[in-house]
Amino acid sequence: MAAKYVGKRIKRTEDPRLIKGLAHYVDDVRLPDTLHVAFVRSIYAHARITSIDVTEALKAPGVVAVYTGKDIATTVGPVPCAAALPDLKIPDYRVLATGKALFVGHPIAAVVATDRYLARDAADLISVDYEELPVAVDVEASAKGGPVIHEQFGSNIAYTLTSGEGDIEAALKSADHIVTQRMVHQRLAPVAMEGRGVLARYFPGEEELTLWSSTQIPHLMRTQVALMIGLPENKLRVITPEVGGGFGSKLNVYAEEALLAWISIQLGKPVKWIESRRENMQATIHGRAQVGTVEVGCKNDGTITGLRYNVVADLGAYHQLLTPAIPTLTGLMLSGAYRIPAIQMNVTGVFTNKMSTDAYRGAGRPEATYVVERAMDIVAAELKIDPVEVRRKNFPAKTEFPFHTATGLDYDSGDYEAALDKALNLSGYAKLRAEQAKARAAGKLIGIGMSSYVEICALGPSQAMPAGGWESATVRIEPTGTVTVLTGASPHGQGQETSFAQIAADELGVDLNAVTVIHGDTAIVQYGIGTFGSRATAVGGTAVLIAIQKLKEKAAKIAAHVLRCEASSLAFEGGRYSRPSAAAASAVSEPDVAVGEAPAGALPEPDTEGRSTLTIQEIALIAHIAKELPPDTEPGLSATYFFEPKNFTFPFGTHICVVEIDKETGETKFLRYVAVDDCGKVINPLLVDGQIHGGIVQAIGQALYEEVVYDEQGQLVTGELMDYALPKASQMPWFELDRTETPSPVNPLGVKGVGEAGTIGATPAVVNAIVDALSPYGVKHLDMPARPEAVWKLITG
Amino acid sequence: MKQAISINVNEVDHRDEVEPRLLLVHYLRDLLGLTGTHVGCETSICGACTILVDGQAVKSCTMFAVQADGANITTIEGLATNGNLHPMQEGFWEKHGLQCGYCTPGMIIAATQLIDRNPNPSRDEIRHGLEGNLCRCTGYQHIVEAVEYAAKKKADL
Ligand code: FES
Numbered sequence: 011m012a013a014k015y016v017g018k019r020i021k022r023t024e025d026p027r028l029i030k031g032l033a034h035y036v037d038d039v040r041l042p043d044t045l046h047v048a049f050v051r052s053i054y055a056h057a058r059i060t061s062i063d064v065t066e067a068l069k070a071p072g073v074v075a076v077y078t079g080k081d082i083a084t085t086v087g088p089v090p091c092a093a094a095l096p097d098l099k100i101p102d103y104r105v106l107a108t109g110k111a112l113f114v115g116h117p118i119a120a121v122v123a124t125d126r127y128l129a130r131d132a133a134d135l136i137s138v139d140y141e142e143l144p145v146a147v148d149v150e151a152s153a154k155g156g157p158v159i160h161e162q163f164g165s166n167i168a169y170t171l172t173s174g175e176g177d178i179e180a181a182l183k184s185a186d187h188i189v190t191q192r193m194v195h196q197r198l199a200p201v202a203m204e205g206r207g208v209l210a211r212y213f214p215g216e217e218e219l220t221l222w223s224s225t226q227i228p229h230l231m232r233t234q235v236a237l238m239i240g241l242p243e244n245k246l247r248v249i250t251p252e253v254g255g256g257f258g259s260k261l262n263v264y265a266e267e268a269l270l271a272w273i274s275i276q277l278g279k280p281v282k283w284i285e286s287r288r289e290n291m292q293a294t295i296h297g298r299a300q301v302g303t304v305e306v307g308c309k310n311d312g313t314i315t316g317l318r319y320n321v322v323a324d325l326g327a328y329h330q331l332l333t334p335a336i337p338t339l340t341g342l343m344l345s346g347a348y349r350i351p352a353i354q355m356n357v358t359g360v361f362t363n364k365m366s367t368d369a370y371r372g373a374g375r376p377e378a379t380y381v382v383e384r385a386m387d388i389v390a391a392e393l394k395i396d397p398v399e400v401r402r403k404n405f406p407a408k409t410e411f412p413f414h415t416a417t418g419l420d421y422d423s424g425d426y427e428a429a430l431d432k433a434l435n436l437s438g439y440a441k442l443r444a445e446q447a448k449a450r451a452a453g454k455l456i457g458i459g460m461s462s463y464v465e466i467c468a469l470g471p472s473q474a475m476p477a478g479g480w481e482s483a484t485v486r487i488e489p490t491g492t493v494t495v496l497t498g499a500s501p502h503g504q505g506q507e508t509s510f511a512q513i514a515a516d517e518l519g520v521d522l523n524a525v526t527v528i529h530g531d532t533a534i535v536q537y538g539i540g541t542f543g544s545r546a547t548a549v550g551g552t553a554v555l556i557a558i559q560k561l562k563e564k565a566a567k568i569a570a571h572v573l574r575c576e577a578s579s580l581a582f583e584g585g586r587y588s589r590p591s592a593a594a595a596s597a598v599s600e601p602d603v604a605v606g607e608a609p610a611g612a613l614p615e616p617d618t619e620g621r622s623t624l625t626i627q628e629i630a631l632i633a634h635i636a637k638e639l640p641p642d643t644e645p646g647l648s649a650t651y652f653f654e655p656k657n658f659t660f661p662f663g664t665h666i667c668v669v670e671i672d673k674e675t676g677e678t679k680f681l682r683y684v685a686v687d688d689c690g691k692v693i694n695p696l697l698v699d700g701q702i703h704g705g706i707v708q709a710i711g712q713a714l715y716e717e718v719v720y721d722e723q724g725q726l727v728t729g730e731l732m733d734y735a736l737p738k739a740s741q742m743p744w745f746e747l748d749r750t751e752t753p754s755p756v757n758p759l760g761v762k763g764v765g766e767a768g769t770i771g772a773t774p775a776v777v778n779a780i781v782d783a784l785s786p787y788g789v790k791h792l793d794m795p796a797r798p799e800a801v802w803k804l805i806t807g
Numbered sequence: 808m809k810q811a812i813s814i815n816v817n818e819v820d821h822r823d824e825v826e827p828r829l830l831l832v833h834y835l836r837d838l839l840g841l842t843g844t845h846v847g848c849e850t851s852i853c854g855a856c857t858i859l860v861d862g863q864a865v866k867s868c869t870m871f872a873v874q875a876d877g878a879n880i881t882t883i884e885g886l887a888t889n890g891n892l893h894p895m896q897e898g899f900w901e902k903h904g905l906q907c908g909y910c911t912p913g914m915i916i917a918a919t920q921l922i923d924r925n926p927n928p929s930r931d932e933i934r935h936g937l938e939g940n941l942c943r944c945t946g947y948q949h950i951v952e953a954v955e956y957a958a959k960k961k962a963d964l
């Protein structure tokens with residue numbers, strides 16, 4: 011395809027509505043007679059609900075209905091878990107608590123009223139009697155014993171799993187050194203700036219339900235909610251309007267979504283619930299929350315012989331959609347960017363009286379990268395060699411790809427050394443080390459940290475996914491020549507309306523503005539999987555590309571028929587099919603179908619007499635009018651393709667950052683941040699930069715500021731944004747970005763994915779820099795977040 | 808007891824009877840249908856609800872509608888003039904200063920005040936000036952560039 015758009019910094023076509031304030035997020039969708047739902051949520055982490063008195067609430071102004079666990083126990087199915095693991099314990103997770111409340115924020119009752127203020131007022135009139143129960147909060151303690159959350163399982167252990175290849179015992183035995191480090195991956199909150207929100211509207215006559223939800227997975231949600239409420243799937247339409255960020259938190263099916271759908275059926279009216287930030291902190295999934303110990307064996311020259319990671323994963327009280335599967339992704343990525351002959355992960359998934367953990371940007375891979383990249387630095391410190399050299403020593407060479415890891419993966423393509431070298435050059439690494447030595451001599455605490463990451467993207471082959479790993483696209487050229495792309499990948503800020511239009515416009519040779527990308531409506535778009543796991547472009551974009559190629563096969567057949575030549579002899583250039591002899595002279599001689607300018611009320615007649623070239627848009631018109639089609643050709647011009655990748659993709663890169671620590675306050679300040687990322691072929695560098703920036707900032711958030719804190723009673727201490735510290739503009743460095751470009755062989759676009767790279771690569775770079783800065787004090791490790799007080803304590807001993 | 812208020816929003820006069828507890832952001836969104844102003848935290852932290860009240864950037868989640876009685880308000884919907892984007896809106900588009908777009912209206916409004924007060928801000932000043940506005944998507948760098956673009960564009964006008 012002629013690349014007029016692909017690879018260019020094209021500004022986004024979705025932006026005008028967003029910058030004018032005219033876009034529609036769920037709460038901006040207004041329907042007449044909408045009722046509003048407010049929840050009563052558990053104030054205890056673990057308690058028996060002995061009684062719920064709703065009489066006052068029912069009498070309150072504007073109240074239409076109140077529902078509690080007994081109303082839904084036999085009518086609404088449980089919140090689904092799609093993860094399949096051997097001997098996994100799956101508790102029955104009802105959409106309202108029945109009998110016991112298992113975490114702060116657990117929904118207990120739903121109040122429906124005519125106005126959101128009145129719903130809230132009435133919710134406050136519901137009195138719940140609790141009998142407090144002992145709590146399981148600390149994940150390590152809960153793994154060993156203490157109060158059991160789900161009595162039927164006898165313990166809090168949801169599953170144990172061992173993964174990896176190679177003889178780990180022998181590998182560690184053969185090492186000259188073994189380094190061991192305990193690491194805590196604190197619990198994080200995804201905090202999409204728009205919380206969750208649901209609007210459900212039942213049409214009693216049609217017996218159909220439309221559900222607007224702020225989600226990353228409209229089709230999977232349709233299937234699951236239909237099953238939960240017992241509605242035929244083809245009577246349920248899920249629409250995701252504008253989605254204000256997801257980061258994995260909306261890659262889920264939540265209690266509220268099914269409950270609102272069910273309530274709308276009960277009442278025959280639209281019902282809406284918009285999550286407050288407090289509810290978002292309590293009852294939207296959290297991420298990370300692993301505590302583990304890594305052991306790494308190495309030779310004197312830095313060669314890694316084996317890696318073992320024993321880890322307990324804090325799952326929370328229930329499984330959301332993928333909760334137990336997230337730590338298994340950690341196990342998959344423990345080889346990092348290195349050749350490690352033997353790897354073993356032993357994971358124990360543990361129930362605690364907290365909100366569920368699940369996929370948060372990176373989803374298990376940041377933990378793995380952090381373990382491996384911290385371990386590399388610890389090895390370097392142990393052997394007193396430069397961290398760069400330890401990494402270089404263990405990289406597979408670019409000729410070794412596809413590269414098989416002891417975690418059972420086959421990395422598609424890579425040139426890790428090239429990315430490392432580029433980052434070293436861009437940062438001026440040697441000079442940085444010299445400056446650091448000088449600064450140290452002057453008593454300053456300067457640290458240089460790096461991370462050479464690999465991540466697993468483009469999820470993925472269906473074999474490795476709970477519910478299909480493909481993505482779908484339909485491409486149509488309408489009678490007037492405009493192009494419609496329907497994608498099953500439902501974006502929430504990634505810019506697919508632009509990047510997919512770039513792919514389509516280039517492949518069809520039409521103007522970018524002629525293409526509209528439609529997503530997020532299950533009544534319009536064929537089944538799709540969704541946007542997560544940095545899969546949208548690699549899988550969904552490829553589906554668009556191949557659908558167009560299919561469409562063009564048909565267009566060429568029609569063109570050949572009309573132009574009276576062989577399809578194989580046609581040239582396609584600039585959106586135009588030409589007979590061989592005409593190819594050169596064609597471009598100016600014949601009119602285009604003007605996109606969007608068809609005269610009102612009259613479709614132009616295709617003028618095919620004596621033509622030697624036809625635009626693909628004219629062919630669309632011919633295909634729709636259908637008077638001049640070759641025999642056995644269906645009218646219309648559209649094609650659908652479901653693309654199933656044969657493997658994952660594996661983006662990689664090296665990040666280097668320089669920090670200065672204030673000795674007096676323990677505060678960390680960035681002096682430099684250099685990132686060289688390789689996400690394969692790039693469709694739109696502007697959007698890729700944006701993904702990298704945003705990803706790094708979320709990683710810095712984990713490294714320095716963010717932590718979901720539950721106290722020993724299981725009370726959520728970080729219940730609002732006043733207590734949960736998100737990175738601010740003034741705290742962030744200026745990012746110096748560059749790229750290497752190693753195409754992926756897994757898809758014809760050669761793209762790998764970039765949505766999570768920053769979050770995966772950056773956290774260890776930052777912590778490595780801080781540890782490096784503190785190394786004069788003998789510091790070998792510190793746990794995140796590296797808050798000033800923690801750092802200051804290390805300095806002052 | 809409802810209270811009568813009269814507020815000018817984006818150069819249109821509105822008279823309404825509202826409950827004293829009605830938040831200004833809900834007045835704008837629910838009564839006037841101006842849903843471009845968003846709610847991200849309800850606690851005056853995130854800035855998604857930022858609007859201009861008599862020319863001052865204000866977080867409309869922490870102000871009651873009755874407190875705005877008699878005020879002139881500009882929301883994101885009122886920023887463009889005669890169909891032309893405000894230089895700040897243009898900057899955000901040109902520099903990819905938004906991803907999901909949820910923080911964007913508040914961010915743009917706050918940034919317009921920033922360059923009104925300081926027509927030629929340094930990158931540091933931009934970052935500090937936007938401390939009251941959180942963005943979870945962009946990592947802020949493109950937002951800083953958007954503000955620089957707008958400041959320059961405004962100076963050139
Ligand atoms: S909603 Fe007003 S500051 Fe966050």
Ligand code: FES
Nearest residue numbers: 906910942943944
């Ligand atoms: S663009 Fe999504 S929060 Fe700023």
